[in-house]
Amino acid sequence: MLERTLSSRRGNSHGEGDEDILNDDESKTKKQQYILFRFTNRFSTYLSRNGSQCVLCGATALILLLIFSLFFTSRNFVCISSSSFFKPAARAAFFGLDGLDSDFGALGVPCCRSKHGKTVEWTSKDLLKGLEEFVPIYETRPIKNNMYGMGLDHSFGLWFIARWLKPDLMIESGAFKGHSTWVLRQAMPDTHIISITPRHPEKYLKKGPAYVDGNCTYFAGKDFVDFGSIDWPTVMSKQGITDLSRVLIFFDDHQNELKRIEQALKAGFRHLVFEDNYDTGTGDHYSLRQICDQFYIRGGGHSCFKDSDEARIRSKRKEFWEKAVDIEELCGPGEAWWGVRGYMRDNFNHSNQPISYAQHFQNSRYVESILDVYWELPPVAGPSLTHQTRYDPARAPIPIVEDGRYGLFQRLGLGKLDNSVFNGYTQMVYLQISEQ
Numbered sequence: 040m041l042e043r044t045l046s047s048r049r050g051n052s053h054g055e056g057d058e059d060i061l062n063d064d065e066s067k068t069k070k071q072q073y074i075l076f077r078f079t080n081r082f083s084t085y086l087s088r089n090g091s092q093c094v095l096c097g098a099t100a101l102i103l104l105l106i107f108s109l110f111f112t113s114r115n116f117v118c119i120s121s122s123s124f125f126k127p128a129a130r131a132a133f134f135g136l137d138g139l140d141s142d143f144g145a146l147g148v149p150c151c152r153s154k155h156g157k158t159v160e161w162t163s164k165d166l167l168k169g170l171e172e173f174v175p176i177y178e179t180r181p182i183k184n185n186m187y188g189m190g191l192d193h194s195f196g197l198w199f200i201a202r203w204l205k206p207d208l209m210i211e212s213g214a215f216k217g218h219s220t221w222v223l224r225q226a227m228p229d230t231h232i233i234s235i236t237p238r239h240p241e242k243y244l245k246k247g248p249a250y251v252d253g254n255c256t257y258f259a260g261k262d263f264v265d266f267g268s269i270d271w272p273t274v275m276s277k278q279g280i281t282d283l284s285r286v287l288i289f290f291d292d293h294q295n296e297l298k299r300i301e302q303a304l305k306a307g308f309r310h311l312v313f314e315d316n317y318d319t320g321t322g323d324h325y326s327l328r329q330i331c332d333q334f335y336i337r338g339g340g341h342s343c344f345k346d347s348d349e350a351r352i353r354s355k356r357k358e359f360w361e362k363a364v365d366i367e368e369l370c371g372p373g374e375a376w377w378g379v380r381g382y383m384r385d386n387f388n389h390s391n392q393p394i395s396y397a398q399h400f401q402n403s404r405y406v407e408s409i410l411d412v413y414w415e416l417p418p419v420a421g422p423s424l425t426h427q428t429r430y431d432p433a434r435a436p437i438p439i440v441e442d443g444r445y446g447l448f449q450r451l452g453l454g455k456l457d458n459s460v461f462n463g464y465t466q467m468v469y470l471q472i473s474e475q
């Protein structure tokens with residue numbers, strides 16, 4: 040499992056070798072759309088500068104522009120109905136202006152540095168192939184409406200990672216109605232699962248769809264024990280596991296991720312997935328994203344200065360994206376922006392501890408010192424395709440199916456899915472801890 044995940048090249052590279060799965064001229068169309076957007080932008084700037092002097096030439100150019108746009112984009116352009124046009128994402132997608140990834144990089148995407156710069160072995164091509172396989176599986180899920188649990192993006196991520204690593208044992212903490220257990224089972228049909236969750240998923244069966252697995256040990260209900268209190272050596276020997284690097288742990292229990300890493304490390308586990316890797320200023324627990332958000336990381340560190348470029352960009356993006364935070368929300372008293380307004384949240388925000396910047400900085404150094412791999416799952420598809428308006432794409436990696444690739448989006452069967460399944464993306468992360 041270890042060898043399979045390691046590679047010194049940058050994973051998730053886009054644009055390399057994924058054209059065979061696209062199997063058409065979408066990249067060409069994308070370029071044409073880009074030229075069109077650039078032209079539209081420049082032209083509107085020209086009009087705003089020259090105003091009434093050029094009404095006639097403006098009108099002529101606009102007609103030409105419309106003909107041009109219809110000609111080049113009629114086949115693959117994302118269809119925007121008049122009603123959806125007024126939704127922020129659709130509007131942004133149409134104009135190709137702020138709100139999508141056009142100013143990607145202005146805020147940037149912070150990430151945790153691994154010790155030797157290693158990353159995962161899989162590429163964007165592998166992700167695309169996986170997606171092609173996963174969509175029909177996802178359509179058969181027993182829990183169709185998994186509100187408060189994983190949507191499509193993270194279900195795919197978990198399935199893909201588990202299938203790639205092929206662990207000998209899978210452990211999940213936080214099962215809710217059992218959707219993530221079902222996802223793990225789809226990835227590895229014969230591998231044992233240990234599920235840790237206070238309420239047994241079978242309890243939900245009385246009220247509606249839930250999933251209870253037949254090859255799973257449940258630490259649930261009266262048998263519930265928190266991950267950090269389980270006697271792992273005894274449990275591992277019961278399961279016949281001698282090599283802990285062949286165990287995959289999935290955390291979706293909304294606990295401080297630093298605490299979970301320390302517990303996993305103590306037990307000797309090395310492959311961890313965190314479902315909710317919340318961005319700074321958001322979420323109900325201290326996350327890897329938050330921990331590694333430091334000034335020395337591109338896109339990391341923040342300014343609470345109200346007249347800064349960051350403040351301006353943030354307040355603009357907040358108009359477009361529900362989960363984007365502006366400077367007022369980001370910064371607490373004393374200009375504390377780290378964690379959530381200078382707090383380290385834990386346990387669904389039931390515990391909320393203030394943390395100094397020095398401690399926060401130390402945490403990132405600690406995490407970097409034990410990390411072999413840090414990999415954030417990209418969103419399945421861009422927001423002009425999915426119509427999600429929740430997370431800000433400027434703070435996420437480039438989607439697997441990028442904006443503009445409408446044909447591919449449809450071919451993968453993603454167009455058939457309800458829009459709500461695309462709303463749950465929170466940067467799921469896969470970590471590989473170095474051998475201690």
Ligand SMILES: C[S@@+](CC[C@H](N)C(=O)[O-])C[C@H]1O[C@@H](n2cnc3c(N)ncnc32)[C@H](O)[C@@H]1O
Nearest residue numbers: 187188189212213214215218219235236291292
């Ligand atoms: C967001 S839900 C999990 C969703 C699920 N993984 C899915 O995809 O459908 C969080 C779950 O964590 C459970 N939980 C709360 N505290 C926990 C703990 N200390 N250990 C494990 N699970 C916990 C909650 O009861 C809840 O079922």
